[in-house]
Amino acid sequence: DIVLTQSPGTLSLSPGESATLSCRASQSVSSSFLAWFQQKPGQAPRLLIYGASIRATDIPDRFSGSGSGTDFTLTISSLEPEDLAVYYCQQYGDSPYTFGQGTKLEIK
Amino acid sequence: QVQLQESGPGLVKPSETLSLTCTVSGGSISAHYWSWIRQPPEKGLEWIAYIHYAGTTNYNPSLKSRVTISIDTPKNQFSLKLNSVTAADTAVYYCARLRFWRGHFQFDSWGQGTLVTVSS
Numbered sequence: 001d002i003v004l005t006q007s008p009g010t011l012s013l014s015p016g017e018s019a020t021l022s023c024r025a026s027q028s029v030s031s032s033f034l035a036w037f038q039q040k041p042g043q044a045p046r047l048l049i050y051g052a053s054i055r056a057t058d059i060p061d062r063f064s065g066s067g068s069g070t071d072f073t074l075t076i077s078s079l080e081p082e083d084l085a086v087y088y089c090q091q092y093g094d095s096p097y098t099f100g101q102g103t104k105l106e107i108k
Numbered sequence: 109q110v111q112l113q114e115s116g117p118g119l120v121k122p123s124e125t126l127s128l129t130c131t132v133s134g135g136s137i138s139a140h141y142w143s144w145i146r147q148p149p150e151k152g153l154e155w156i157a158y159i160h161y162a163g164t165t166n167y168n169p170s171l172k173s174r175v176t177i178s179i180d181t182p183k184n185q186f187s188l189k190l191n192s193v194t195a196a197d198t199a200v201y202y203c204a205r206l207r208f209w210r211g212h213f214q215f216d217s218w219g220q221g222t223l224v225t226v227s228s
Contacts, residue, residue: 044218099153
């Protein structure tokens with residue numbers, strides 16, 4: 001199985017700042033088949049990014065993804081209070097599909 | 109816009125079978141793939157299985173020996189059965205659409221999730 005390791009575990013930032021979240025894979029992710037999800041408290045995850053850098057429908061351009069191979073990044077610019085959530089990366093290049101353990105984003 | 113809704117018992121006894129159904133509305137189940145994903149309390153996400161409306165299935169090897177996923181196209185529903193459950197199977201279970209779009213698989217629509225507790 002491909003193991004995805006996310007860092008940091010928790011990120012605490014102020015509104016207006018930018019957040020950089022990392023996802024490292026234990027082996028190369030085929031064709032950049034990597035997605036990012038946002039999970040707000042008490043809610044189901046929501047797809048933000050797929051194909052490492054393609055924003056999903058209705059996702060604001062404050063959210064951007066980059067990377068390839070084993071190293072991927074989610075950047076959230078101009079943080080808003082509503083961005084409080086846990087963010088997960090997920091690979092769908094190889095079965096079984098796997099998720100990272102999550103990065104918790106706190107807004108000061 | 110497609111909507112998904114999980115249903116089933118919220119409490120299952122150890123060694124018994126967990127059974128959940130996902131009802132799809134606002135779109136036909138006879139397209140795309142359909143999946144189950146779970147999340148133990150305060151933990152991360154684990155993909156369980158997916159099924160295509162034509163019958164193709166794929167299971168997470170870690171659960172494959174205990175899981176069955178099935179689809180009922182006339183009812184626009186798909187289901188999950190997990191047998192021989194233990195406390196480690198306590199989790200919020202989500203159903204999700206796995207859409208194949210522009211060469212990519214996407215978990216793009218999710219149910220709200222249902223908490224299943226395994227306890228005697």
